[in-house]
Amino acid sequence: MQVLVTGGGGFLGGRLARELLRRGCLTDAAGKTVEISRITLLDINFPERKEQALTYVQGDLTDARLLEEIVGEETAAVFHLASVVSGGAEADFELGMRVNLDGTRALMDACRKRARTPRFVFSSSVAAFGHGFPPVVDDRVVALPLNSYGAQKVCCEYLINDYSRRGFLDGRALRLPTIVVRPGKPNLAKSSYASGIIREPLNGVAARCPVSRDTGIWILSPGKVVDALIHACELPAAAWGVNRVLNLPGTTVTAGEAVDALARIAGPAVAGLVEWQPDADIQAFIDSLPVRFRTERAESLGFVADAGIESIIRDYIADQAIRL
Amino acid sequence: MQVLVTGGGGFLGGRLARELLRRGCLTDAAGKTVEISRITLLDINFPERKEQALTYVQGDLTDARLLEEIVGEETAAVFHLASVVSGGAEADFELGMRVNLDGTRALMDACRKRARTPRFVFSSSVAAFGHGFPPVVDDRVVALPLNSYGAQKVCCEYLINDYSRRGFLDGRALRLPTIVVRPGKPNLAKSSYASGIIREPLNGVAARCPVSRDTGIWILSPGKVVDALIHACELPAAAWGVNRVLNLPGTTVTAGEAVDALARIAGPAVAGLVEWQPDADIQAFIDSLPVRFRTERAESLGFVADAGIESIIRDYIADQAIRL
Numbered sequence: 001m002q003v004l005v006t007g008g009g010g011f012l013g014g015r016l017a018r019e020l021l022r023r024g025c026l027t028d029a030a031g032k033t034v035e036i037s038r039i040t041l042l043d044i045n046f047p048e049r050k051e052q053a054l055t056y057v058q059g060d061l062t063d064a065r066l067l068e069e070i071v072g073e074e075t076a077a078v079f080h081l082a083s084v085v086s087g088g089a090e091a092d093f094e095l096g097m098r099v100n101l102d103g104t105r106a107l108m109d110a111c112r113k114r115a116r117t118p119r120f121v122f123s124s125s126v127a128a129f130g131h132g133f134p135p136v137v138d139d140r141v142v143a144l145p146l147n148s149y150g151a152q153k154v155c156c157e158y159l160i161n162d163y164s165r166r167g168f169l170d171g172r173a174l175r176l177p178t179i180v181v182r183p184g185k186p187n188l189a190k191s192s193y194a195s196g197i198i199r200e201p202l203n204g205v206a207a208r209c210p211v212s213r214d215t216g217i218w219i220l221s222p223g224k225v226v227d228a229l230i231h232a233c234e235l236p237a238a239a240w241g242v243n244r245v246l247n248l249p250g251t252t253v254t255a256g257e258a259v260d261a262l263a264r265i266a267g268p269a270v271a272g273l274v275e276w277q278p279d280a281d282i283q284a285f286i287d288s289l290p291v292r293f294r295t296e297r298a299e300s301l302g303f304v305a306d307a308g309i310e311s312i313i314r315d316y317i318a319d320q321a322i323r324l
Numbered sequence: 325m326q327v328l329v330t331g332g333g334g335f336l337g338g339r340l341a342r343e344l345l346r347r348g349c350l351t352d353a354a355g356k357t358v359e360i361s362r363i364t365l366l367d368i369n370f371p372e373r374k375e376q377a378l379t380y381v382q383g384d385l386t387d388a389r390l391l392e393e394i395v396g397e398e399t400a401a402v403f404h405l406a407s408v409v410s411g412g413a414e415a416d417f418e419l420g421m422r423v424n425l426d427g428t429r430a431l432m433d434a435c436r437k438r439a440r441t442p443r444f445v446f447s448s449s450v451a452a453f454g455h456g457f458p459p460v461v462d463d464r465v466v467a468l469p470l471n472s473y474g475a476q477k478v479c480c481e482y483l484i485n486d487y488s489r490r491g492f493l494d495g496r497a498l499r500l501p502t503i504v505v506r507p508g509k510p511n512l513a514k515s516s517y518a519s520g521i522i523r524e525p526l527n528g529v530a531a532r533c534p535v536s537r538d539t540g541i542w543i544l545s546p547g548k549v550v551d552a553l554i555h556a557c558e559l560p561a562a563a564w565g566v567n568r569v570l571n572l573p574g575t576t577v578t579a580g581e582a583v584d585a586l587a588r589i590a591g592p593a594v595a596g597l598v599e600w601q602p603d604a605d606i607q608a609f610i611d612s613l614p615v616r617f618r619t620e621r622a623e624s625l626g627f628v629a630d631a632g633i634e635s636i637i638r639d640y641i642a643d644q645a646i647r648l
Contacts, residue, residue: 004405014639093490105645130566131566131567132566132567140464140465140466141464141466142464142465142466142467143466144485145486146489146565146566148486149481150492151483151485151486153478154482155483157484158469158475158478158479158482159475159479161469161475162469162472162475163469166417166472229473236637240453242456242468242470243455
């Protein structure tokens with residue numbers, strides 16, 4: 001089988017691709033373990049370092065002709081991770097609509113034209129929630145986003161359900177917690193600080209925390225997110241049923257707890273590199289997101305969270321081979 | 325102020341336009357009663373009989389250039405009723421997407437380009453609900469449609485919330501019950517029978533009922549729908565808050581109850597014109613819709629239902645000047 005990963009130039013897409021390479025196979029629709037013959041990554045940019053075993057396609061998600069080329073008859077799984085992130089979609093409404101909504105639709109339409117029905121794994125977001133949610137969000141809470149990114153993600157979820165119902169594709173949409181710790185540089189996501197306050201100090205660099213110490217956030221490590229994406233793909237369609245959308249398990253942690261855990265693991269000098277500099281805009285965005293979830297459906301389907309913030313930090317240190 | 329009604333060639337759009345003409349004014353964003361200087365109706369087709377006081381524009385909802393022409397700087401209210409109905413959007417997926425989703429978006433984008441922020445009243449549908457709803461649907465139930473029409477309507481709801489939040493327009497989306505009694509001919513809506521079993525017998529014509537006698541449906545009369553659309557438009561933005569979507573009040577009635585009420589009002593010979601001819605496809609579609617709602621939010625905002633099926637039938641007889 002062939003696999004397509006959009007956003008393959010990003011950190012998550014790259015990590016997913018390497019994990020798929022490592023596994024070498026995926027469970028297909030018939031429940032059989034099938035060898036992956038090709039992994040194609042689509043993105044507008046790629047990092048310099050490339051893997052020989054991967055196929056890189058530089059291009060735009062809104063280029064329908066290109067999508068029809070790279071979604072082939074042998075494409076059995078599409079991981080659609082590409083998107084304009086929360087801050088980006090808020091700053092440039094039209095760009096967000098074009099990439100996050102129209103681009104997703106173009107990709108789904110490319111899948112729809114294939115004789116076989118590809119599995120379609122979509123990275124949605126807890127930014128789907130913004131207004132009127134209870135202190136603990138369970139699987140029955142209505143998504144009412146307070147940002148364009150979330151609104152676009154929810155629209156895609158509804159289209160994925162409908163495309164799946166019609167047999168155009170076999171969709172699975174995961175509302176991802178904030179991914180912590182992201183390696184590399186800060187990005188435009190308003191939750192970017194949540195990785196920054198761990199990553200930068202571990203690199204010996206000062207990090208600005210724009211939210212208060214007691215500001216909670218719902219997080220999942222990159223390793224667990226990649227596992228969840230692959231698990232979502234491998235679950236049989238019947239396990240999903242009509243509703244192809246779920247909230248992933250995660251961990252609730254405040255900025256203060258994260259920095260305290262960092263101090264315990266890497267020492268107070270490292271943790272002391274975090275500077276508390278409130279930013280009202282980011283604080284308001286983060287305050288609009290749910291902090292606690294009850295993810296019964298995801299857990300019953302076998303999705304799992306991290307053990308806690310300490311294990312998340314230790315995994316990052318191990319992944320990045322950081323010497324303390 | 326100027327008003328635009330899409331789907332203005334349809335029965336509901338026409339009725340709304342005549343009611344707006346009759347009233348002659350609307351409450352504006354400042355809470356003032358303002359005279360309506362022009363009512364423009366957009367549709368792909370219009371009935372022969374036209375009102376001199378109305379402006380008719382024949383054209384397609386997906387024609388962005390036309391939309392920019394007819395949404396003028398003086399347009400203070402847009403009633404967006406045009407859509408490909410449930411059966412149509414299921415039969416022709418691309419047409420449904422193009423009109424129901426892209427067309428709505430094009431209309432919203434035309435509003436967005438105006439300096440003033442038009443009120444934007446959208447006819448959504450109870451077809452938003454299909455999977456996993458409880459016996460009584462309240463304001464906290466997640467919409468999970470089981471048809472493309474419903475999925476497209478829900479996507480529009482999310483976009484209306486986001487466009488409203490961003491100040492691009494001042495949106496209000498009403499999930500309409502099935503409208504009973506629709507005058508005229510049957511249409512492609514799978515719920516078309518619900519009007520047919522009352523309308524056809526009153527015209528002395530046999531009517532086929534494709535669902536069982538005990539099949540319930542959630543209905544609202546055309547008069548109450550028009551009142552609701554205008555009320556939705558006139559409510560201040562603050563009354564709506566962040567969530568611009570609500571389920572309208574209605575009446576639960578089974579096909580058997582409707583025909584029994586018809587017999588009481590028009591006699592058993594008229595009611596005897598209903599033929600019970602099951603259609604598995606229509607039965608399945610109707611069974612997928614909720615029958616009972618608790619519409620607290622709508623009621624607290626002043627939306628009202630009919631007194632019951634008898635008053636709905638009597639209103640129809642009076643509207644159409646039918647002699648029994």
